Amino acid sequence: MSASAKEKFIVALDAPDASSTYQLLDRLGDSVSWIKVGLQLFTAEGPSIVRELKARGYRVFLDLKFHDIPNTAKEAVASAAKLGVDMTTIHLGGGAKMIAAAQSAVGDSGMLILGVTVLTSFDQAQLEGVGVHDPVESQVSRLVRLGYDNGARGIVCSPLELPVLRATYGDELTIVTPGVRPAGGDKGDQQRVMTPAEAIRAGASYLVIGRPITGAADPRAAALAITEEIASA
Numbered sequence: 001m002s003a004s005a006k007e008k009f010i011v012a013l014d015a016p017d018a019s020s021t022y023q024l025l026d027r028l029g030d031s032v033s034w035i036k037v038g039l040q041l042f043t044a045e046g047p048s049i050v051r052e053l054k055a056r057g058y059r060v061f062l063d064l065k066f067h068d069i070p071n072t073a074k075e076a077v078a079s080a081a082k083l084g085v086d087m088t089t090i091h092l093g094g095g096a097k098m099i100a101a102a103q104s105a106v107g108d109s110g111m112l113i114l115g116v117t118v119l120t121s122f123d124q125a126q127l128e129g130v131g132v133h134d135p136v137e138s139q140v141s142r143l144v145r146l147g148y149d150n151g152a153r154g155i156v157c158s159p160l161e162l163p164v165l166r167a168t169y170g171d172e173l174t175i176v177t178p179g180v181r182p183a184g185g186d187k188g189d190q191q192r193v194m195t196p197a198e199a200i201r202a203g204a205s206y207l208v209i210g211r212p213i214t215g216a217a218d219p220r221a222a223a224l225a226i227t228e229e230i231a232s233a
């Protein structure tokens with residue numbers, strides 16, 4: 001198993017509290033190096049969970065998907081940068097001014113802002129339900145262009161959109177893809193999915209995978225199998 005395969009894989013620790021998080025980390029051992037802290041865990045535990053994960057040596061992706069007026073988004077991004085996280089998220093639907101304001105708060109922290117496009121739980125019908133009648137791929141491309149033109153160099157999208165984004169932007173973008181499921185795995189609420197190997201071959205920089213690991217009988221074995229699949233892609 002190569003170290004670079006392990007570093008392309010981010011485990012989404014969508015856990016209810018710190019103690020269940022630490023139990024899961026004990027079971028995962030050295031099989032993961034990146035942890036995603038999302039809304040559930042951060043709302044329960046606050047910034048202390050991020051500080052503890054950083055102290056334990058993990059790289060941290062804080063996925064709170066900021067979407068607010070420009071000043072509020074900017075100050076939230078500044079707080080994330082002060083916490084020392086490696087990546088954080090904004091919704092590109094927040095618009096040009098919000099994206100630029102958020103980007104301006106990164107400073108010299110080295111943190112990467114990822115712009116969320118169309119959630120991977122959306123299919124075409126759900127997109128139409130919020131009033132967007134273009135194909136999902138067009139909406140993703142439109143939001144990525146808006147992000148790019150306002151300074152964003154990181155994107156969250158489904159693996160299905162990778163080919164067109166790589167064809168347009170080459171390696172200029174760091175592209176993080178949730179919506180990843182091992183072959184035959186339960187999709188849950190995810191709609192636009194690929195396997196780990198397919199997503200890597202399509203050009204993902206990082207894969208975010210949660211329940212296939214956190215819900216596995218042996219999370220370490222599940223994480224190692226995904227890393228092997230990434231390495232062999």
Ligand SMILES: O=c1ccn([C@@H]2O[C@H](COP(=O)(O)O)[C@@H](O)[C@H]2O)c(=O)[nH]1
Pocket residue numbers: 012014036038116118119120121156157178179180188190208209210211212
């Ligand atoms: O479009 C998006 C943006 C973020 N996510 C997050 O990724 C993980 C995926 O977890 P699974 O258990 O592998 O489905 C989760 O934390 C989401 O909040 C996303 O799925 N789609």
